[in-house]
Amino acid sequence: KLNRLYSSLSAELSDQLKVPVEYVPVSNYPAAVTAFRTGSLDLVWFGGLTGVQARLQTPGAKVLAQRDIDAKFTSVFIANGASGLRPFSTGDQLTNLKGRRLSFGSESSTSGRLMPQYFMSQKGVSTDELAGGAPGFSGSHDATIAVVQSGAYEVGALNEQVWTSNVEDGRVDPNKVSVTWRTPPYV
Numbered sequence: 001k002l003n004r005l006y007s008s009l010s011a012e013l014s015d016q017l018k019v020p021v022e023y024v025p026v027s028n029y030p031a032a033v034t035a036f037r038t039g040s041l042d043l044v045w046f047g048g049l050t051g052v053q054a055r056l057q058t059p060g061a062k063v064l065a066q067r068d069i070d071a072k073f074t075s076v077f078i079a080n081g082a083s084g085l086r087p088f089s090t091g092d093q094l095t096n097l098k099g100r101r102l103s104f105g106s107e108s109s110t111s112g113r114l115m116p117q118y119f120m121s122q123k124g125v126s127t128d129e130l131a132g133g134a135p136g137f138s139g140s141h142d143a144t145i146a147v148v149q150s151g152a153y154e155v156g157a158l159n160e161q162v163w164t165s166n167v168e169d170g171r172v173d174p175n176k177v178s179v180t181w182r183t184p185p186y187v
Helices: 002-017 029-037 048-057 068-072 091-097 110-122 141-150 160-168
Strands: 075-080 102-104 155-159 177-182
Touching: 029 048, 048 110, 075 110, 075 141, 075 160, 091 110, 091 177, 102 110, 102 141, 110 141, 110 155, 141 155, 141 160, 141 177, 155 160
Parallel strands: 102 155
Antiparallel strands: 075 155, 075 177
16 A cells, blocks of 8 residues: 555656655664665655654754644554443543553554653653553554454554544454543644
8 A cells, every 4th residue: 555655656756856756665663764864765754753763863854844634643542342441531540551451553653652651651650560561562553453452452552543544444343442542632
């Protein structure tokens, strides 16, 4: 899907800029930051955290654009129905995550780890208070849904847009997993 979408974007950019543009897929967030730093990639669509990492590691790097939706991003915490967790009415209820098995997506994800962990810490929940003394990392937003829906983890945090598209596409069983809490918007 990405190859199809971004190959079209590459063709349009090549036409508009009058220079060859090629879409190059990367396997994960750290790979994108490294490829940008080493000059293997000239233009990258980064998230908040990886954008900061790339600018710190690459002298002269600049932000060129931001989507309008990025000004009010949100993440969701989802829970497996068997966990007994019900929707939280306030962020103060994040304390209910203490002692639970929780999975983030990628360690380098702004919406799948950094901001959910920030909101947890603001409410007095440290990751070392989770079951096992640390969170899990599924590797991606979609994988977070899968590990929570399967029951391997009781709770997960991910990008709300990814959650919504999975729900709309029927890839979420509402009898097994649901949103427990939505973060306040962040840039």
